[in-house]
Amino acid sequence: MKKRLLVLGAALLTFAASFLLIVRPADAAVGLHISGTDIVEANGQPFIMRGVNHPHVWYTGETDSFADIKALGANTVRVVLGSGQRWGPSTDVADVISLCKQNRMICVLEVHDTTGYGEEGAAASLDQAVDYWISQKSALVGEENYVVINIGNEPIGNVNAGQWTAATVNAIQRMRDNGFDHLLMIDAPNWGQDWQNVMRADAQTVLDADSHGNTVLSIHMYSVYSSASSIVSYLDDFEANGWPLVIGEFGWRFNSGEVDHDTILAEAQARGMGYLGWSWSGNTDPILDMVLDFDPDQMTTWGERIFHGPNGIAATAVEASVFSGTPPTTAPPTTAPPTTAPPTTAPPTTAPPTTAPPTTAPPGDRTCTADYRVLGQWPGGFQGDVRVTAGSAAITSWTVTWTFANGQTVNQAWNATVTSSGSNVTARNVGYNGSLAAGASTTFGFLGSWNGGNSSPSLTCVAS
Structure with missing residues (x-):
């Protein structure tokens, strides 16, 4: 298996070499x-x-x-x-x-x-x-x-x-x-x-x-x-x-x-x-x-x-x-990534959420739906994920609100600006994921705390 080198004797020589840095344009971005x-x-x-x-x-x-x-x-x-x-x-x-x-x-x-x-x-x-x-x-x-x-x-x-x-x-x-x-x-x-x-x-x-x-x-x-x-x-x-x-x-x-x-x-x-x-x-x-x-x-x-x-x-x-359903096409999230303990349950798969699917909106209505799921949970903490989907017409911004039933709190979020007042939570799009074509989706995530219960709330999505 893994072979680990044991260095015996003298200290290692640090070789410091200076080179002219040549910046090479990357090939057409076909992937990573x-x-x-x-x-x-x-x-x-x-x-x-x-x-x-x-x-x-x-x-x-x-x-x-x-x-x-x-x-x-x-x-x-x-x-x-x-x-x-x-x-x-x-x-x-x-x-x-x-x-x-x-x-x-x-x-x-x-x-x-x-x-x-x-x-x-x-x-x-x-x-x-x-x-x-x-x-x-x-x-x-x-x-x-x-x-x-x-x-x-x-x-x-x-x-x-x-x-x-x-x-x-x-x-x-x-x-x-x-x-x-x-x-x-x-x-x-x-x-x-x-x-x-x-x-x-x-x-x-x-x-x-x-x-x-x-x-x-x-x-x-x-x-x-x-x-x-x-x-x-x-x-x-x-x-x-x-x-x-x-x-x-x-x-x-x-x-x-x-x-x-x-x-x-x-x-x-x-x-x-x-x-x-x-x-x-x-x-x-x-x-x-x-x-x-x-x-x-x-x-x-x-x-x-x-x-x-x-x-x-x-x-x-x-x-x-x-x-993600529609990954960012401009700047990355400006909020910090997760900094607490990880989920210990199974990760998300490519299958859609098990909650109710979005309903069909009348032509021309700027509407959206939001689906909530817990990606993982551990004692005192959990990771949540919300998918926002535009209705039958394109939207330029969205706001998702919900009320936690068990005293949960949001500690940190990414891909959305999230604020809380007691059990009430409001999540608004950031600059790069507010505009969605008809039927298109984006996701945001967060880390939260829970104590005693962690039921999934009902979400309300408002678009413009």
Whole structure:
């Protein structure tokens, strides 16, 4: 399973390299893509990965894990696949993507066979990983809004780590030459930890190799990053040079000298940087399991920390707008994302709400309806979602009101301006989601508190 590098002896050398920052226009926005140092969706909405790794290739029957991971608040899942050189081959890529989409998560797909190439004798090359992606192209093309291709996991070990640059440049160019428009993710050498600073030195060379300007680099943080200073120094270099970066794997400080996960989480949140923790379950070293035996009711200390702790997934994850009925087309929400505990019940699916459907309005009437649902509930808190739908005529603004019956309160909201007076709540559209075509919908969400009961209220929607 996950191989963690133990660094013995001398301190790591920090390589500080300065490069002229070349700004490359991104290719036509066919899906997830890079804008500056950010990942954005096709509509321009920023997207920050908040999720975990799932070892699918070794546990292909654990398909319930996708819903379980989503139920805890994740907006992304990194899925372990095999190219056939060591594991797999994974021929169920279309099914995996479907599971991600059903559970409203962005899907990062990675070939694990490349792990430790050059040091691990059985490892596949990046060239072989590209061969695998080409073999799966029919399942991937058209999914650019939902899928990130992580070409190869930890593709070079500690032997001749410098070979990473040329191998990576070649892999990126082959992917583009073979018609892949997806956002590409590139892991660092040194078993992903880049302790010899090869990726840190050659990041610009690798990014320039992408004719689409649509590559994000990925660092894996384990025992090399046992101090706050080592983490901050590495991330500072990438930020200063304008190089897009995510933390594609990391563990937690379960022993002295292990990874400083608190700093990783805090720095990622402060910088608006994505992170994906290792891993959901199934490790041979179960200390890295977030839940035992793929059972969300058996959550470990690591699982509690990454899902429920400060700067964890529940407090910071925002679902990709592509899963909304009509995602924003201009500025993102100006209100803060959720900052409290996550839902523990099942996530929303693509099915419509189970409440009564909107009635048909007379032609020309500017009307709207609103449907309320609880996405998840935990002791003392819950996450709510409201879908606003225009009637038979276009509308330019909407206001939704309701009265809570059990003393619930709204603590924080996004995609709407929400005010409360006692049990009475009023939600008004923000600048980018007030105008709706006839029959079109938009959604807003909120975090609330409850005590004793949490029944769903009746909503009134007024449009103009």
